[in-house]
Amino acid sequence: MTQNTPIFASIFGESWPSMPLVFHKHYANRPYCNDVTKTIGIMDIEMAWFLKILAPLFAFTQTLVPFAEQAIRCNVNFESETTSNAFWFNRQFYFPNRKPYLFKSKLVPQNGNKVIEYTKSGIGWIATYEFTDGLVKLNHLGYIFTIFGQELSLPLELIFGKSTAWEEAIDENRFRMKMEIRHPIFGMFYGYSGEFTVVEFPVD
Secondary structure, eight states: OOTTSOHHHHHHGGGGGGSOHHHHHHTOOOSSSOOEEEEEEEEEEEEOGGGGGGHHHHHHHTSSOOOOOSSEEEEEEEEOOTTSSOEEEEEEEEOTTSOOEEEEEEEEEOSTTEEEEEETTSEEEEEEEEEETTEEEEEEEEEEEEETTEEEEEOGGGTTOEEEEEEEEOSSSEEEEEEEEEETTTEEEEEEEEEEEEEEOOOO
16 A cells, blocks of 8 residues: 555455545545545434433533434534644534534554544544445444543443444445443443545545
8 A cells, every 4th residue: 555545445455445435535535645525414313211411521522413303404524634644623613503513533544453532632433344234333342531642441331332324325425323331231321323425635
């Protein structure tokens, strides 16, 4: 892979050439540059009633979007940076009667198809990306917390459960997605889903 190869080409590996065109657009960003991919969409955000008590904590740590609403307009920019191979998620949510809510996280490739998505507070989600059965699937590996440059494992599965997500192509410009955090005993704690349209992406 070269610097002009998309970040996710090596993550998806042999599946990359045959993936639907919308995913080539969605994951077009290259490393060590200023690439930006822009999407617009509508999302539903759900959380268990007792998690709403923790909403101020989610807002303070910027680990989860702290509002549960239906049919929320959302713009998501995927951004590269000149200093690394990181893949940034820059999200803007437009909730009724609120100023736009900004939520940003950074996805850093590891070995193979393993990635870590870091939030502003240093809490990260470890997962693998794969394309199988017509879906991009994100498979849970664990949670970590970064402090003073050290990464510590967080056993949050005992409290919240595991995170999973998938994306599915609709056509050449649109895809649908879903993410949820589900506890093996208590069920769904938190989730969001929606449909997005890629409106701008890097082209060589």
